[in-house]
Amino acid sequence: MSTQIREFIVNRANYADSKWIAREAEVENGQVLAEIEKFAFTANNITYAVAGDMLNYWAFFPADEGWGKIPVWGFAKIVKSKCPDIKEGERIYGYLPMATSFVMQPEKVTGGSFLDLYKQRRELHPVYNNYSRVSAERPHDDLEPILRPLYTTSFLIDDWLADNDFFGAKQAVLISASSKTGLGLAYGLHQRRPEGPEVIGLTSAGNKKFVEGLGYYDKTVVYGDVAALDASLPTLAVDFAGDGDVIAAVHRHFGDKLVESTTVGLSHKDAPRPPSNLPGAKPSFFFAPDQMKKRSDEWGRDGFDKKLGESWNEFAKASARWIKVEHGKGEDAIARVYSDMLAGKINPAEGHILSLK
Template structure:
């Protein structure tokens, strides 16, 4: 039996050009079709598009030539199955396209999860191909697609910094502190007080009051006020914005006292990239799966999952106090939220949960 799949695709050269398309899929032995119940759209998903070629994000859900499907995180329910171990009705949480459903090929199945090794996804990073099998009610379920994948990255950055003694820094600057990953790092550092370096949030004038109100940062500074920070203090910077002008200003202000410079995201997707030969530590890209792999090997999978789960529960409880959930349904509504997200018109205190049906 064939299935009609409705999918949202974007032009890989001009993300403002987007459309809904339909294709037909056939279910083969060992495969399932999961109907996508709800997914989140955040600035992080725009980063997936901006870094799509560099980090191979377009490969997870291939589209026609010149177009791509931006991955999102969400919940889906199996509606057809030719895989005996994954019955109809099974719910999963993980990496999805913006679509009504997804054909999956579950393998390496255990009680809590499986890997989707469907065709093109077989050779891609297992961090993104791992799906959680959902049983029963979940605490903070509606926050999970919005915050949990980002918080896992935040947890790993925080852990990586601590694992390296914060590189000798006495303060950690988060550029784009209002981004959800930036807030997650701020929360992680706040839990280490007073042993951790001071957490400094760098953000826009419009988001300064919001960032301060979370209580995650010791100090919040606007982008045009970098010079107010004490340049004599050994400093690490974690850049969630990808704004070369802001990063350059930080490097030139702290110079040799900038002991670590890590790039994580591209929330300022249209901003110019940083020039080469900046003073201070050389900027480099943080790849979360590397630290995840290290900790799984050192702690064991069970202990790693427990530590992340405990930290997530604490963050979700806190975030539930400041996040406003916005729910949208249907093709037109999803396209509008995407356009607003692309244009930077989304309030950082909002979390957008979307569904087609």
């Protein structure tokens, strides 16, 4: 017996063109149907779309030619199971499509997790195919899908920078300082002060007061004031927006003193890409799973999970004082948040939890 699924899809050539569609899905032997309970939508999800071809994000939940399903993080409940190791009624957390439900194929099942090796996802990166089995609401149940995937990236960048002695930098410039991944990295770097580099946030005039109020940054400046920064010190830059004009301004200001230039996010989808002949370190893209694999090999997976979990819990406590969780329900609400996020209209102090029911 088939199940009807409603899915939110976007035009891969024009992200502003989006729609809801219905299709039929079958649950075969060894598979389960997961009904999506709630998920977060952040600027990070726009990055998944912008980098969809480069980093294969479109492949996780394929759509018809020319269309794509943007992955999100959230919770789901198993409502139909033909897998003996997974019971109906179980709650899971992980990587989801924007849909009412989806079919999974759980394998390598343990008491706390499993891998979803459904046919299209079998060859994709296991970081995204690993699902937690959760018995009840967690201490930071709403914050988890909003911040934890982003904080995992923040944690890994912070660890990677420290692992490389910050490339000799005395100051770290975070571009798009109000982005949630940027805030997580600033929080981690702040814990390393005064031994670590000075943490400088670059942000818009409208977000400057918010960023300054967090206490994570040693200094906050607006994009147009890059020239006011000390260009005599070895500097690293981490960019969360992908605005080529801002990246170029940073490179030209610091010149050869820019010892590392790392791109993490591409949320400003219409911004120009940076020119290829910039002074200073050549910009490179940070792929979090690579550092995760390195540390999992060195610390063991349990050791990695323990370090990340302890750090996450502290960040979640700190974040609860500044973030306001907004809940949206239904297809129209989801489409509206998507449109606002695409247009950059979301308040950085807001986190959006969405559901269809």
